[in-house]
Amino acid sequence: MSNTRSKCALKAALAATLFGASLLSVPANAQDQRTYDDDPVARGDTPESIKGYEIAARSDRSDSGFGDSKVSANMILRNSAGQITERSLSFSTLEKENETVGDKSLVIFNSPRDVEGTALLSHAKILDPDDQWLFLPALKRVKRISSANKSGPFVGSEFAFEDFTLTELNKFTYAHVGEEEVDGMMMDVLERFPRYEKSGYTKQKAWIDQAVFQARKIEFYDRRGGLLKTLTLSDYREYDGVWRAHKLAMVNHKTNKETDLIYTEFQFKTGLDESDFVKGVLLRIR
Amino acid sequence: MRQSLNIVVVSIGTALASLNGASAGEWEFGGEIASEVRYFPQSAQFPDQFDDWQPSATVQADLRWQSDDGKHQIVVIPFGRLDAQDDSRTHVDLREGYYRYVSESDWTLLIGAAKVFWGTVESRHLVDIINQTDGVEDIDEEDKLGQPMVKLSLLKDWGQLDLFVLPGFRTRTFPGSDGRLRFALPVDTENPVFERNARRGAVDYAARYSNFFGNWDVGLSAFHGTSREPRFTIAQTGGSLLPVYDRITQGSLDVQYTAGAWLWKGEAIVRGGQGKTFFAGVAGFEYTVYQIFQKPWDLGLLAEYLYDGRDEGFVVETFGLTSEAPFTAFQNDVFTGARLAFNDTQDTSMLAGISVDADDSSLSMFVEAERRIGQNWTAELESRLFFNVDPSNLATSVRDDDFLTFRLTRYF
Numbered sequence: 001m002s003n004t005r006s007k008c009a010l011k012a013a014l015a016a017t018l019f020g021a022s023l024l025s026v027p028a029n030a031q032d033q034r035t036y037d038d039d040p041v042a043r044g045d046t047p048e049s050i051k052g053y054e055i056a057a058r059s060d061r062s063d064s065g066f067g068d069s070k071v072s073a074n075m076i077l078r079n080s081a082g083q084i085t086e087r088s089l090s091f092s093t094l095e096k097e098n099e100t101v102g103d104k105s106l107v108i109f110n111s112p113r114d115v116e117g118t119a120l121l122s123h124a125k126i127l128d129p130d131d132q133w134l135f136l137p138a139l140k141r142v143k144r145i146s147s148a149n150k151s152g153p154f155v156g157s158e159f160a161f162e163d164f165t166l167t168e169l170n171k172f173t174y175a176h177v178g179e180e181e182v183d184g185m186m187m188d189v190l191e192r193f194p195r196y197e198k199s200g201y202t203k204q205k206a207w208i209d210q211a212v213f214q215a216r217k218i219e220f221y222d223r224r225g226g227l228l229k230t231l232t233l234s235d236y237r238e239y240d241g242v243w244r245a246h247k248l249a250m251v252n253h254k255t256n257k258e259t260d261l262i263y264t265e266f267q268f269k270t271g272l273d274e275s276d277f278v279k280g281v282l283l284r285i286r
Numbered sequence: 287m288r289q290s291l292n293i294v295v296v297s298i299g300t301a302l303a304s305l306n307g308a309s310a311g312e313w314e315f316g317g318e319i320a321s322e323v324r325y326f327p328q329s330a331q332f333p334d335q336f337d338d339w340q341p342s343a344t345v346q347a348d349l350r351w352q353s354d355d356g357k358h359q360i361v362v363i364p365f366g367r368l369d370a371q372d373d374s375r376t377h378v379d380l381r382e383g384y385y386r387y388v389s390e391s392d393w394t395l396l397i398g399a400a401k402v403f404w405g406t407v408e409s410r411h412l413v414d415i416i417n418q419t420d421g422v423e424d425i426d427e428e429d430k431l432g433q434p435m436v437k438l439s440l441l442k443d444w445g446q447l448d449l450f451v452l453p454g455f456r457t458r459t460f461p462g463s464d465g466r467l468r469f470a471l472p473v474d475t476e477n478p479v480f481e482r483n484a485r486r487g488a489v490d491y492a493a494r495y496s497n498f499f500g501n502w503d504v505g506l507s508a509f510h511g512t513s514r515e516p517r518f519t520i521a522q523t524g525g526s527l528l529p530v531y532d533r534i535t536q537g538s539l540d541v542q543y544t545a546g547a548w549l550w551k552g553e554a555i556v557r558g559g560q561g562k563t564f565f566a567g568v569a570g571f572e573y574t575v576y577q578i579f580q581k582p583w584d585l586g587l588l589a590e591y592l593y594d595g596r597d598e599g600f601v602v603e604t605f606g607l608t609s610e611a612p613f614t615a616f617q618n619d620v621f622t623g624a625r626l627a628f629n630d631t632q633d634t635s636m637l638a639g640i641s642v643d644a645d646d647s648s649l650s651m652f653v654e655a656e657r658r659i660g661q662n663w664t665a666e667l668e669s670r671l672f673f674n675v676d677p678s679n680l681a682t683s684v685r686d687d688d689f690l691t692f693r694l695t696r697y698f
Contacts, residue, residue: 077631085631086661113316113697114664115633129546131498139428140403144503148546149576152584153629275392279498280439280446284386284394286350286361 036061036099039170042195052174052190056206059213060169063242068094068272071244072110072264077157080256087111092270094277101125102168104277108285117286121277122147126170127196135282142282151200158229158250158259162199163220171196177205182217186210201228212236214243227253239268311358315698316348322693326466328686334463334472336371343368346381359386363432367423374462374475375422380432394439399432402450404494404505406542406551407568409590409621409641413538413553415509416492418456425467425670425684426652431456445497452490455512457529466687469518474526479519482559483533484512505540513560515612534559547574551590561610566594570621586625588639592616615680618644632658646676666693 036057043053075087088111094104102124109118117137124130129147136143150162172192180187187207194201202225207217215233222228230253235246248261275281324340344367351360363382369375384398402416416433423429434454440447460473480486490511497504516529536557543550554567570590578585596611623639634657641650652670659665668691675685 079631112658112661113318114658114662114695116316116697140401141405142403143406144498144542144544144549146544146547146549146574149574149584152576153582157631275441278441278446279496279503280441283439284359284388 036064039099042170042173044173046175048175048177049173051176052192053169055176055188055190055208055213056172056174056192057169059208059215062213064095066095066242067269068092069266069268070270070272071266074262075157076260076262078258078260092272092276094272094274096124099126099170102130104274106277106281119282119285121279121282123277124168126168133279133282135285137286140283142279148198150196150198158252158255158257159261160200162194162196162201163231163250172204179210180207182207185216187216212238212243214245229253239266242268311351311353314348314350314352316350318344318346318348318695318697320344320693320695322691324466324689324691326687326689328688330466331683331686332468332470335466335468336464340369340371340466342370342375357388357390359388360384361386372422372462372465374460374465377422377459379420381430382432392441394441396435396437396439399434400437401430401432402435402437404507404538404540405553406503406505406540407553407570407590408551408572408588408623409570409619409639410553410568410592410616412555412566412568413505413507413540415507415514415536415538416450416452418458418514420459422459422461422465431459445495448492448494448496450490450492450494452492452511453487455486455488455490455531457531458514458516460529463526466689467684469527469683471520471525471527473518474521474528477521477528478516479528479530480512481530481532484531488512488533501544503542503544505538507538507540509534509536509538513612515614517560517609517612532560547576548572557596560612561597564594564596564611566596566614566616568592568616572625582629584627584629586627588621588623588625590621592619592621594618613680615643620644634658643676643679646679648675648679648681649673650681662697664695664697666695667691668693 038053038057043050070090070092072088072090075089077085077087087109090108090110092106096103104124105122107120107122109115117135119135121133121135122130123132132145132147134143134145135141147161151160153160172194174193175191176188177191178189180189187209190206190208192204192206200223201220202223203221205219205221206215208215214236217233218231219227220229220231230251232249233245233247234249236243237246244263244266246263250259252258321341321343323342326338326340330337344365346363346365349362352358361382361384363380364378365381366378367376380399382398382400384396384400386394386396388394403411403414404416405411405414411427416435417430418433419427420429420431421427433452433456436451438449457475457478460475461468463472465472478486488511490509492507492509492511494505494507496506511533513532513534516531518527519530520526521528534557536555538553538555540553541551549572551571552567552569554565556563556565568590570588572586572588574584574586576584594614594616596614598609598611598613619641621639621641623637626636628634634655636653636655638653639651642648650670650672652668655667657665669689671688672681672685675681
């Protein structure tokens with residue numbers, strides 16, 4: 001039988017991929033901007049939904065043309081008693097060709113040591129489940145895995161799988177609900193509603209600044225409509241027009257557990273291409 | 287073994303020589319040390335076998351080097367086990383020891399000892415043929431010996447093609463006469479027999495194409511060489527079994543169809559060279575229920591059917607002196623299992639399964655549980671139980687070998 005550890009690793013890696021795929025691409029003003037067509041369903045047809053969609057699109061497209069990136073990260077999990085567990089990961093990301101698909105990403109676990117070398121390759125989609133393959137180093141096994149589990153938490157973290165595709169524009173419909181000043185910055189406040197199946201949320205509320213168009217805070221409302229979690233994005237740094245948050249702090253209001261995701265310096269345009277994100281590359285990681 | 291080690295040493299030496307003067311690169315050291323104890327509650331079935339406790343310790347080192355540009359890689363992973371009860375289980379192996387060149391375009395070349403896994407199903411690793419089974423480790427056939435090889439991989443738009451030249455055939459390891467979980471007679475691994483065009487030192491060949499098409503993942507493989515599975519003959523002394531290795535040709539297919547929470551899996555082989563050409567297959571599914579009982583727990587349900595059409599000739603009791611093909615426990619069997627992942631910070635998980643022989647109703651059951659402790663330790667519990675074993679079933683020689691294993695591993 002395949003080892004029980006496979007499943008642990010699987011969960012851990014799944015967690016990771018999504019980080020790699022998307023929170024990474026919380027965006028800004030890259031040079032070589034691509035042009036995209038709006039998705040009419042995501043855009044909607046009321047003034048609030050159109051304004052919401054346009055603000056979200058400006059935010060999502062602000063790093064258009066980033067090409068590819070590499071970054072390492074530490075994930076720090078804190079339970080309600082304050083006990084800490086850490087994981088370290090590295091991510092490679094290839095920008096999507098257009099907005100009908102998602103980014104491609106490769107996530108490799110560096111610690112804990114028992115899952116070191118576990119890797120996950122994801123070809124993200126918008127409304128369909130992503131294509132994902134897991135590499136289990138102890139068995140040298142590459143396994144295609146189900147990505148149907150959107151709302152599940154993983155590795156004890158407060159992030160759900162779906163939390164990592166937050167900036168895929170066309171995964172949501174939108175409503176612009178107002179403007180607020182927070183910490184001296186003017187913010188647009190949006191509500192957004194998942195279009196994909198099996199979401200654990202009825203809605204999310206996002207604060208996007210009006211200066212460089214980055215998400216600063218996101219609230220998650222559960223299926224009963226209650227406030228479940230708050231994500232704070234901070235330590236934004238600019239890389240040649242592309243903005244990246246280097247600290248993502250998720251607090252679960254129901255359990256009082258927290259998970260921080262701390263990134264090191266990003267590297268962009270590292271020369272990655274499609275061939276670095278095919279299934280076969282999993283076999284040469286370790 | 288000596289030959290394979292030579293190949294590895296020479297290939298790594300060559301690699302190092304060719305890199306001399308190239309970029310300095312970086313070494314990485316890691317490893318794991320485990321202590322384990324197996325407990326057998328029932329008395330041994332055969333003379334010489336030990337009773338009760340089997341303490342054991344393992345060490346695995348992990349040395350890696352990669353050039354600054356990532357094109358040159360060296361991996362060395364030696365493994366050793368010290369066993370208090372079974373001398374045959376005390377052994378060392380070079381699990382991996384290779385040099386790999388990763389080209390900038392779309393190919394990689396690996397030279398040395400390595401591990402390769404093929405397949406999709408869980409209850410049996412039918413198409414997985416490159417590496418020999420390290421049979422003293424466990425009876426689940428998941429532990430493998432390092433296989434010397436030259437492997438060329440092409441990663442193209444049309445999929446992945448792997449070509450293998452496999453010198454240095456490794457014979458299978460088996461528990462010694464003291465050991466539990468063995469046949470009625472111990473296997474004399476020092477005196478393997480090569481028949482039907484097989485010979486010591488023969489080179490084996492394999493090729494594999496793999497790709498995915500939408501929700502389908504497909505692998506097509508071919509192998510020509512020495513069978514990893516031996517037949518057996520009784521030694522002239524009458525006190526042991528000699529493993530008999532044949533030259534075989536095998537074609538195989540492994541597929542998986544991924545649809546939401548369902549994974550549909552299948553593996554099939556056609557093998558010639560051991561009696562009449564035969565077909566064997568495994569097919570089944572894995573279905574996952576997410577967040578059961580409003581908890582973050584995931585429950586995976588597994589079911590697989592196993593068929594094997596080989597001509598075994600005599601059954602175990604007579605040790606089939608004239609058997610045409612190696613024994614198998616999977617002629618007509620049904621496996622069902624469940625996997626529970628707690629999704630906690632310590633990655634706690636459990637896996638349990640039952641295999642039933644559809645012909646004689648013999649049952650085998652296992653449970654595995656695992657949890658990380660702190661950052662660098664894991665604790666594992668494993669148990670395997672045999673019920674209702676028919677005297678003609680392959681499992682009859684291990685019917686009194688129910689066991690419970692506890693293992694504590696420290697990672698570095």
